[in-house]
Amino acid sequence: MIHHKIIHHVRHFHHQILPHIHEDGKEHHAHGLSLLALFLYLQVFVISGVGFYIIKTHAPAILGAVTFSADQIISLTNQKRAENGLPALAFNGQLAQAAAGKASNMFAENYWAHFSPSGKTPWMFIAGAGYKYVYAGENLARDFNDAQSVVNAWMNSPSHRSNLLDKNFKEIGVAVADGKLTGVDGILVVQMFGTPVSGVPAAPTVAVATPSPAISPKPVANASVAPRAVASPVVSPSPTPLPVESPAVPLAQNSPIIIQGSPAAENSQAIVLGSRQFSIAKAISFGLVSFVFGLFTLEVILVVKKKNLHLRSGIIAHLGILALVLFAIWYAVSGAIL
Amino acid sequence: MNHEEIKMTKRVDIIAHVCLYTALFVGAFAMYLSRFNSGEVYTILMFIAVYYLVWGFAYHHLKNDFKKKLFLEYVMIALIALGAGYIVFIS
Numbered sequence: 001m002i003h004h005k006i007i008h009h010v011r012h013f014h015h016q017i018l019p020h021i022h023e024d025g026k027e028h029h030a031h032g033l034s035l036l037a038l039f040l041y042l043q044v045f046v047i048s049g050v051g052f053y054i055i056k057t058h059a060p061a062i063l064g065a066v067t068f069s070a071d072q073i074i075s076l077t078n079q080k081r082a083e084n085g086l087p088a089l090a091f092n093g094q095l096a097q098a099a100a101g102k103a104s105n106m107f108a109e110n111y112w113a114h115f116s117p118s119g120k121t122p123w124m125f126i127a128g129a130g131y132k133y134v135y136a137g138e139n140l141a142r143d144f145n146d147a148q149s150v151v152n153a154w155m156n157s158p159s160h161r162s163n164l165l166d167k168n169f170k171e172i173g174v175a176v177a178d179g180k181l182t183g184v185d186g187i188l189v190v191q192m193f194g195t196p197v198s199g200v201p202a203a204p205t206v207a208v209a210t211p212s213p214a215i216s217p218k219p220v221a222n223a224s225v226a227p228r229a230v231a232s233p234v235v236s237p238s239p240t241p242l243p244v245e246s247p248a249v250p251l252a253q254n255s256p257i258i259i260q261g262s263p264a265a266e267n268s269q270a271i272v273l274g275s276r277q278f279s280i281a282k283a284i285s286f287g288l289v290s291f292v293f294g295l296f297t298l299e300v301i302l303v304v305k306k307k308n309l310h311l312r313s314g315i316i317a318h319l320g321i322l323a324l325v326l327f328a329i330w331y332a333v334s335g336a337i338l
Numbered sequence: 339m340n341h342e343e344i345k346m347t348k349r350v351d352i353i354a355h356v357c358l359y360t361a362l363f364v365g366a367f368a369m370y371l372s373r374f375n376s377g378e379v380y381t382i383l384m385f386i387a388v389y390y391l392v393w394g395f396a397y398h399h400l401k402n403d404f405k406k407k408l409f410l411e412y413v414m415i416a417l418i419a420l421g422a423g424y425i426v427f428i429s
Binding site: 038039046049052053153282284285288289292313318325328332 | 355358359362365366369370373374375376377379383386387390393394397398401403407408410411412414415416417418419421422423424425426427429
């Protein structure tokens, strides 16, 4: 009796995951891939999406809370530079103020870009904070759950990585702020790099440009550092910011923004609520899509092995799109960088 | 089906699947390039899901095996792809 029950359960399980032929001679696909089963899998995503929304709006701390600070970003940046044999960047309060000013402006003007809709450039914020620079750069990140993920994302992007590992930069300032940007609540990270005028040795010749291929070939006249080699700052991750700058415009005229010193700019920080949501969502999606992909793959293998079964129509297409989804989830990162 | 028809069907099968997989590879490449912008990745996924549905509709019409149940299977899988993408990239 027990033996029969076990056989029944094994056969039942087998029918769930593999194509089979019933006693009546009719061929059946795995029940786990029936329309009803596919509909039930879809409900898992619907319920997860609704669940995340409810938890996020009512009790986001359930999904984790992480403190995310500018100091962590600076320390991780310097760690990456050390791993690549580069000297650490020194913290600069004016660059931190510039970064805080940029973050405030991004929230105020509601944009996600290196240049504001009203035409403010990153170096306007840097110069507005009183920082006299020879080189400057900017990295942006939003909606990440922790500092490590931000720095990893920048390191995985060639243009951001070149900013982090640029030997021309000597100082750094970072702002971390939370708010609503382009309709989404999240964390914004602004990382400003700079080399102060005093940080560059005097050039033997007057006003020679192009000290490095990474810098714009167009020199910018700078009254405060007249005899030295001066190059315009570069927002490296953005491939085409430099043509916007007029090489003939003196820097002083190009810096109308006055940023008030803010104590929060020194080590700004924010608390990320719902920090585990991304990893939970990724696990649910990857697990379930892998399961469906696995069942389709089993069906192909079994049909190839057993000549009396037929391949379901469209299965190669299904495998293709499911593989694409798995690829996208595998490479998914929680936020965005610019 | 005679020999010529079988040959033709096989040719259509190969061309159709090459078209689909080319689109999927292009989509995967675009997703990889946009991996630091989740909104863009989801937009690409939506385009691919729509392409997959249109492809399925056209392919099975050409093969004369288009059935409502089969099309629903395509719809369900496209929705699963979008649902999985939604909770990862958007929610």
